[in-house]
Amino acid sequence: TAMEVYPHAGAKANRSNLTFTFPSGGRIAFRHLQYEQTIYNWQGAQVPWIGFDEGTHFTERQFLYLLSRNRTAFGTPPRVRLTCNPDANSWLAGFLSWWIDQDRGTPDPSRAGRVRWLYRDDDENHWHDTRAAAEAAHPELAAVAPPKSVAFVPATLDDNQELLRANPEYKANLLAQSRVERERLLGGNWK
Numbered sequence: 001t002a003m004e005v006y007p008h009a010g011a012k013a014n015r016s017n018l019t020f021t022f023p024s025g026g027r028i029a030f031r032h033l034q035y036e037q038t039i040y041n042w043q044g045a046q047v048p049w050i051g052f053d054e055g056t057h058f059t060e061r062q063f064l065y066l067l068s069r070n071r072t073a074f075g076t077p078p079r080v081r082l083t084c085n086p087d088a089n090s091w092l093a094g095f096l097s098w099w100i101d102q103d104r105g106t107p108d109p110s111r112a113g114r115v116r117w118l119y120r121d122d123d124e125n126h127w128h129d130t131r132a133a134a135e136a137a138h139p140e141l142a143a144v145a146p147p148k149s150v151a152f153v154p155a156t157l158d159d160n161q162e163l164l165r166a167n168p169e170y171k172a173n174l175l176a177q178s179r180v181e182r183e184r185l186l187g188g189n190w191k
Contacts, residue, residue: 002030033058039065048072048079055082056090063091064120086190093190098127099152105183105191107154117147156188 002020003013006028011020018030033039036059047069052058063082070078084092086105093100098116101108117134119126119141128134128147135142157164157171164171174186183189 002028033062033066036062042066042069045069046071046073048074048076050080052080052082052084055084056087056092060091060095086184086188088191095125096152096190099154100190102191105189107152107188111152113151113153115149115151118150119147154188157186 006013006020010023011028013020020028033042039062042065048071050066050070052063055063067080070080072078087093099107099111117128117131119134119138121138121141126134126138128137131147131149134147157174171186174182177185
């Protein structure tokens, strides 16, 4: 897909190292983090935009370590984006639990896209509804750094109209799955 999209923005592809370079000098590189023991291969990296595809396939440690590489000194706001399909057994199920209706297992529409504020202390997540509340609850951390903002934006196959136009039979593929897989992949159920 990148080969079809980025050249329209003037990017030149280097297939051997999976990198696109834009006329401005900006680069997009596709990399991996297959094993937990290779997180330190990222040591020293400065990555202003990190995208995880299928975040439930990563461990919490991999996610958090790469988060430590999300930095830049060039004025670009650092961002992390993570896509996923629901997996009740993943660390991400707990991380996103506030946004999930615990009775139904599906995203709570009233919480969709709402920003929450996070401080981690002693390996525990401390969530707050506002930045001010987070800073007030953790003044010692607030003196060092602001809390992280986190939002969960749920989507289903029906939100991807381009895919459905190009491949209308794909929904039948999801309907053919076991009840549990169908609920996860088609219904967005985390339980």
